[in-house]
Amino acid sequence: MVVDVEKENKEIIKRYRALLHAAKPILKDGDAKIIKKAFFTSVQAHKDMRRKSGEPYIYHPLAVAQIAVEEIGLGTTSIVAALLHDVVEDTHLELRDLERDFGPKVATIIDGLTKISGVFEHGSSQQAENFRKMILTLSEDVRVILVKLADRLHNMRTLESMPRDKQLKIASETMYLYAPLAHRLGLYAIKSELEDLYLKYTDTDRYNFIADKVAKSDAAREKTTKDFAAPLEIPLKRAGLKFKIKGRTKSIYSIHQKMQQQNIPFEEVYDLFAIRLILEADLAEEKSVCWKAYSIVTDFYKPNPDRLKDWVSTPKANGYESLHTTVMSKSGQWVEVQIRTRRMDDIAEKGYAAHWKYKENKTTTKEHGIEDWIRKVRELIENNDFSAIEFVNEFRQNLFSEEVFVFTPKGDLKTLQFGATALDFAFEIHTKIGEHCLGAKVNQKLVPLSYQLNNGDQIEILTSGKQKPSEDWLKFVVTSKARTKIKESLKEEKKIIAQDGKAMVERKLSHLKIPLNNETINKMLLLFNVKTPLEFYYNVAKDIIPPSQLKRLKDPEKKPEPSKRPVEVDPDKKSTSVKVSDKDMVLIGDGMDKIDYNLAKCCNPIPGDEVFGFVTVSEGIKIHRTNCPNAVELMSQYGYRIVKAKWTSQKELAFLTGLKIVGADRVGIINDVTKVISTQLKVNIRSITIDTDDGIFEGTMMVFVNDTEHLNTLISKLKEISDIISVSRINS
Numbered sequence: 001m002v003v004d005v006e007k008e009n010k011e012i013i014k015r016y017r018a019l020l021h022a023a024k025p026i027l028k029d030g031d032a033k034i035i036k037k038a039f040f041t042s043v044q045a046h047k048d049m050r051r052k053s054g055e056p057y058i059y060h061p062l063a064v065a066q067i068a069v070e071e072i073g074l075g076t077t078s079i080v081a082a083l084l085h086d087v088v089e090d091t092h093l094e095l096r097d098l099e100r101d102f103g104p105k106v107a108t109i110i111d112g113l114t115k116i117s118g119v120f121e122h123g124s125s126q127q128a129e130n131f132r133k134m135i136l137t138l139s140e141d142v143r144v145i146l147v148k149l150a151d152r153l154h155n156m157r158t159l160e161s162m163p164r165d166k167q168l169k170i171a172s173e174t175m176y177l178y179a180p181l182a183h184r185l186g187l188y189a190i191k192s193e194l195e196d197l198y199l200k201y202t203d204t205d206r207y208n209f210i211a212d213k214v215a216k217s218d219a220a221r222e223k224t225t226k227d228f229a230a231p232l233e234i235p236l237k238r239a240g241l242k243f244k245i246k247g248r249t250k251s252i253y254s255i256h257q258k259m260q261q262q263n264i265p266f267e268e269v270y271d272l273f274a275i276r277l278i279l280e281a282d283l284a285e286e287k288s289v290c291w292k293a294y295s296i297v298t299d300f301y302k303p304n305p306d307r308l309k310d311w312v313s314t315p316k317a318n319g320y321e322s323l324h325t326t327v328m329s330k331s332g333q334w335v336e337v338q339i340r341t342r343r344m345d346d347i348a349e350k351g352y353a354a355h356w357k358y359k360e361n362k363t364t365t366k367e368h369g370i371e372d373w374i375r376k377v378r379e380l381i382e383n384n385d386f387s388a389i390e391f392v393n394e395f396r397q398n399l400f401s402e403e404v405f406v407f408t409p410k411g412d413l414k415t416l417q418f419g420a421t422a423l424d425f426a427f428e429i430h431t432k433i434g435e436h437c438l439g440a441k442v443n444q445k446l447v448p449l450s451y452q453l454n455n456g457d458q459i460e461i462l463t464s465g466k467q468k469p470s471e472d473w474l475k476f477v478v479t480s481k482a483r484t485k486i487k488e489s490l491k492e493e494k495k496i497i498a499q500d501g502k503a504m505v506e507r508k509l510s511h512l513k514i515p516l517n518n519e520t521i522n523k524m525l526l527l528f529n530v531k532t533p534l535e536f537y538y539n540v541a542k543d544i545i546p547p548s549q550l551k552r553l554k555d556p557e558k559k560p561e562p563s564k565r566p567v568e569v570d571p572d573k574k575s576t577s578v579k580v581s582d583k584d585m586v587l588i589g590d591g592m593d594k595i596d597y598n599l600a601k602c603c604n605p606i607p608g609d610e611v612f613g614f615v616t617v618s619e620g621i622k623i624h625r626t627n628c629p630n631a632v633e634l635m636s637q638y639g640y641r642i643v644k645a646k647w648t649s650q651k652e653l654a655f656l657t658g659l660k661i662v663g664a665d666r667v668g669i670i671n672d673v674t675k676v677i678s679t680q681l682k683v684n685i686r687s688i689t690i691d692t693d694d695g696i697f698e699g700t701m702m703v704f705v706n707d708t709e710h711l712n713t714l715i716s717k718l719k720e721i722s723d724i725i726s727v728s729r730i731n732s
Contacts, residue, residue: 469486
């Protein structure tokens with residue numbers, strides 16, 4: 001490839017100037033000079049380096065810095081850190097050089113970014129440890145995470161140049177942790193784009209289908225927005241309000257989720273777009289201004305009282321403030337209206353960074369929900385005894401949660417995640433109160449520990465010195481703090497039992513002449529499908545894993561002895577032929593060297609689906625669709641066990657898949673459906689379930705097809721039947 005160096009250098013300068021232009025409103029004296037210094041340091045450090053796309057590497061740090069300032073709203077320190085974020089890892093420069101030239105704050109952020117850099121290539125425990133390091137930086141300096149999100153966003157935007165297996169792995173990591181983090185930090189635009197890009201690379205056809213539908217309906221939505229806003233403008237102005245009305249389209253991934261969850265076509269997603277009413281108001285008047293605008297909107301458009309959400313009085317944990325209502329438009333459609341001030345809109349778009357901008361300007365004195373959340377992260381971090389995997393799982397559990405607002409007996413407001421129980425509340429008050437919690441009174445009535453709290457509940461906790469945490473508590477508590485403290489207490493008892501198990505393992509390994517080191521431990525965890533050494537030793541002590549099984553370390557291909565743990569048997573397991581090629585590609589088809597594999601029942605892949613292989617402990621390779629509900633967790637946590645896979649010709653084989661059929665409940669419609677399936681297309685039906693309600697029937701069928709082409713033909717034929725409303729594929 002011939003490189004035009006002069007042209008590239010001009011483009012680099014152009015992008016640098018665009019960065020300075022974006023940063024201009026926030027620059028103070030001397031800031032431009034230090035940004036320039038960082039830019040030239042980065043250019044020199046990355047000289048002659050190129051990305052997978054063939055572009056100069058410097059394009060990447062420039063883009064990350066641009067995102068940091070333009071889309072997140074970060075300041076000079078973060079811009080400098082973004083420009084230099086790959087320098088320590090990729091070049092001869094060391095952290096102390098950067099600290100000397102740019103100061104300790106920049107060095108701290110770069111140090112945090114260096115610790116969490118890279119695509120995680122190791123086993124799940126090492127991979128989780130990388131995630132853990134990233135979360136640890138959250139409590140030290142949140143800018144590390146914000147710059148990392150900018151870095152991940154640019155990597156996702158340029159993912160097309162990566163090999164297919166890397167695309168799937170990076171996209172899954174993004175969906176597993178980065179998108180939820182962006183959500184929790186209030187970065188809705190970035191969260192939505194990360195989710196959209198995840199869908200683009202894991203289910204390209206679905207992404208393109210929805211994107212095309214959205215693009216084609218742009219003009220109609222623009223007209224709807226104008227028609228909706230027109231009658232509101234005069235009364236809003238008459239009330240003395242300064243405002244702006246605009247439309248907001250639902251993200252492609254959100255539309256995909258709604259279509260999937262409700263099993264509806266694109267045309268039936270009723271809240272496809274929302275009206276956003278943005279008001280100018282001083283901080284002291286924000287609430288009254290929002291409610292005044294709400295009154296005007298609902299005077300003209302009839303609201304749905306069940307759809308009012310007041311996040312102005314009680315903001316979300318990530319700082320989001322807005323009034324949401326759903327009203328009936330003149331065209332007979334339900335439309336969501338979001339009412340907020342410019343400050344609220346800024347925080348809604350740029351989250352944590354915008355909150356700090358207003359706090360520094362002293363335009364708000366309110367404690368921010370994110371600060372409370374970061375405090376809880378610190379509490380989680382303090383429990384150093386937890387394995388990285390447990391830590392990350394506990395952390396993720398609360399990332400997407402909604403909130404419930406309750407009161408103490410003294411009337412203090414407490415915010416917990418939605419679904420929290422009386423026991424969660426007890427642990428929120430104090431660890432000791434939680435550990436000795438016997439029951440609770442909610443609104444003066446006795447309730448069990450598992451009682452789920454509702455907005456406005458007033459809770460009094462009842463305790464006993466004799467009470468102690470039970471394993472059953474983990475079945476209903478939902479907050480990280482409660483789960484962490486309960487597990488911590490239970491783990492002490494488990495540790496004592498595990499010590500006995502470890503002694504048994506040491507004796508057996510000594511007999512087998514196998515050293516007990518990290519390599520052996522990792523082999524045992526993989527071989528027996530156990531997440532942590534503690535759990536493994538505990539299972540040995542309890543005889544769930546008999547010590548005699550350890551001889552499999554010498555011969556891992558040997559089938560295990562009968563286990564005392566109940567084993568799930570898959571009656572439909574279809575073991576056929578696969579071949580692993582020289583390039584680690586699993587080719588699925590007949591006439592290959594035999595390797596055990598089965599098609600995952602969670603997504604029922606068929607030829608034509610894009611698939612990957614997952615190496616299991618005892619069931620060979622499981623084949624999953626890349627858009628399988630479990631793909632994100634498998635690829636992000638167990639990337640080292642993923643193998644490429646593709647279909648070879650399998651026209652003579654039939655594969656199980658599911659269909660959902662909805663239609664008008666008339667005489668003979670089921671006969672028409674089965675005639676098309678069995679008689680016309682010669683498709684075997686494995687099972688059929690029919691349910692009717694108020695003149696509508698809904699059928700779920702499991703059928704055998706050859707491939708996706710065969711499946712699409714079947715769906716098209718079924719849609720031609722009179723009174724059939726929709727036909728769609730389901731996972732299982």
